[in-house]
Amino acid sequence: MDRKAVAEPPPGSPANPIPLSRSKKTLEAYYAGKRLESPLGGQLDVLGIREGKTGVGKVMMECNASSLRFVLSIPKATKTEKADIKKKIEAGEDLFCPRHVDEQRLSKSGKSWICALCGVSYGKS
Numbered sequence: 448m449d450r451k452a453v454a455e456p457p458p459g460s461p462a463n464p465i466p467l468s469r470s471k472k473t474l475e476a477y478y479a480g481k482r483l484e485s486p487l488g489g490q491l492d493v494l495g496i497r498e499g500k501t502g503v504g505k506v507m508m509e510c511n512a513s514s515l516r517f518v519l520s521i522p523k524a525t526k527t528e529k530a531d532i533k534k535k536i537e538a539g540e541d542l543f544c545p546r547h548v549d550e551q552r553l554s555k556s557g558k559s560w561i562c563a564l565c566g567v568s569y570g571k572s
């Protein structure tokens with residue numbers, strides 16, 4: 448057997464961020480615009496948000512104490528959220544993120560309406 452050691456980037460490095468627990472409390476704090484606590488002490492600074500392929504958003508963060516990288520997965524839009532946004536699109540209303548506490552406008556990316564802070568698509572038009 449040829450056992451080639453695959454050099455995996457160490458957990459917490461930019462190429463291999465540590466997944467944060469997707470607890471309700473963590474997500475609620477994120478939607479409220481609060482800075483999240485790092486599991487290692489210190490706080491997490493948001494570096495950027497990516498749109499996941501399956502509708503899941505990825506928030507890349509860095510711990511300001513350890514400089515380790517973390518990633519928070521934002522659950523994809525629910526049927527209820529999508530139905531609600533669809534109604535608003537049809538009514539020509541302004542679109543806001545259904546989760547963020549402060550009014551966060553959805554922005555158009557291709558055909559999708561995305562929350563720039565969630566990385567989640569809440570509707571299409």
Ligand SMILES: [Zn+2]
Binds near residue numbers: 544545
């Ligand atoms: Zn949002």
